[in-house]
Amino acid sequence: MKKPALFILFLIPLFAFSQQNSVLSTGNWYKISVDETGIYKITYDDLTGYGIDPGQIDPRNIALYGNPAGMLPEPMDDPYYTDPTPLAIEVIGEDDGSFDPEDYILFYGQSPVIxxxxxxxxxxxxxxxxxxxQTFYFLTVSDEPGKRIxxxxxxTLPHNAIIDTLDLLIWHEKELVNPGKTGKRWLGEWFAEDINRDFDFDLNNYELYPHGHLFFTSLMARTNExxxxxxxxxxxxxxxxxxxxVNPQSSYSFYRQSTFDTVFSLSGNSVTVSYNFTPADDEAKGWLDYFEMDIKLKPVFSGGQMCFRSSQNIGxxxxxxxxxxxxxxxxxxxWNVTDPLNISNMELNVENNxxxxxxxxxxxxxxxxxxxSTFYSPEFEGQAENQNLHAAQPPDLLIITYPGFLEQANHLAAFHEENDGMSV
Structure with missing residues (x-):
């Protein structure tokens, strides 16, 4: 279980905003979250549950805002988003200007794992x-038409490559323990009393090639031999x-990492990954960090929804x-979801099946x-309060702290305000 770090981080702000007001500064905003990548559906009843009266809105003005999934870059000179960005969505039944009970919204949501x-x-x-x-998005009804797919x-050019292999990407990683009790590196399952672990995956919704699948894993251990x-x-x-x-004299190396990768074959539509830890002695400890699989699929759609990509013939x-x-x-x-901010609906040609x-x-x-036939449903997180960070004057000092240390952080802020004349 993760515990709060026993430190307070100080940041001297060196940023400037390119626009005067934040997107969330005016209007009504409804915060929703997703945890899987795929196509999501918001219904008439969902809007009612959010506190929106569908009968009082023009569905053509429904807009969704967000940003591509993943962590913000750590280098300060890397580009990053300072505001939610308009996303292209589809609103079924909006053409008549009325959001009826059978109408709904479709959008592409991303897992926070990229x-x-x-x-x-x-x-x-x-x-x-x-x-x-979770990845978060903000729904609003504005005074102008929203962005649409x-x-x-x-x-129209002749093709010079055929894509006949798709990549199904599977990962397993649990952030369970921090053996060194420092830093942001967390590890998963501990091979202690149970030195054997199995991980099962059912792939019955896909048609697999028998060969060419890729496997990669990262493992950690603390052992004297x-x-x-x-x-x-x-x-x-x-x-x-x-x-x-591990060098027992080392004061900073708590464990050692090893990685392993291989190409493997499958004869069915299920995968079981098995680990066994063989310790050198009773003091040795081993952890699973994570593993990844790239399963090679035939380009067959079996129903519901399927997000896919192909590493074949790129250039x-x-x-x-x-x-x-x-x-x-x-x-x-x-849908072409390569750019999650600008999704497009591919023109399809139908030929036999x-x-x-x-x-x-x-x-x-x-x-x-x-x-x-199958969509995901986002979680409603509540109505977001208006905020205008772009118009705020950057402080001299910003203190970021765990809520349990808020009292101490406030004392520190007051000290700098009174003694140094700083805005904190």
Missing amino acids: WKYDPETKQFHHEINLYTQ QIQQSE KSYFNISINNTAFAPVTMNQ PGTVALYQLKTNQPEDLMV SVWFKIRNDDLLEFCAFNG
Whole structure:
């Protein structure tokens, strides 16, 4: 369990805002959250539950604001968002200017966990958000039309690449313990009384290729002599992972890390990842940090919704043909969600039991396919109070503290205000 850090962080603000007022400074704003990546639906009843009277609004003026998921960059000179940004959404039934009981809102929501693609190695690696388990969005009804998803025309140039392999990305990481009791590095399962652990995944909604799947794991251990982790996938064992000893004289090295990656095959639609820790002695301790899998899929849509990407045939000048097999091609929609701020609805061509489109594939692209039968529902977090950080005068000193230390932080703020004349 995470505990509050016993420190107060001081920041000297060096920022300036490019606009005079914050987006949230006026109007009524309704805060919602999501924890999975996919297509979300807000219904008439949902709006009523938020405190909005659907009969009194023009649905064409409904707007959703947010920013791409993931942590803010730590370097101060990296670009970052200082305000929620308008997001493209779809409002079904808005054309008549009335939000009726059968009308609804669709939007693309992102998990706080993001994936980063390395074009050199053609590998994906996930990054959890250390500060939240949800991604937040803000719904409002403004005085002007909101941003809407537009149709993206299929590329007219002849294709020079065919995408026939998709990447299903799976991760497991739990922030359970901080063995060194310092820093932001947290570890997962501890291999103590139970030196064996299994992790099961059901992939029955997908059609898998038998070969070429990727696995990567990070492991930690504190041991006086070499210890080992034994890993198997669906009972196929790999070479033991050596965990080197920690220097007992070291005052800063509490554990040692080892990583392991491999390519594996599957004969069915389930995956079991098994770990066994072989300690050198009774004092040795081992932890699972995380593992990732890149499962290679056939381009088949089985129903509901499916977000996908492909590391195949990416490069300058590439015009790629994407084709999805499906039993009901006339019901399928595919959103291009590569840029979560500017989502587009792909123009699809129907051919037998499949749909296809062509698109420039210079960089990694992300899509979500859905047939309208299954959507996620966001959580309502409450009405957000108006705030205008852009118009606020930056203080001389900003104190960030855990709520349990608020009294001490206030004393410190008062000291600097009275003795140094600082605005805190």
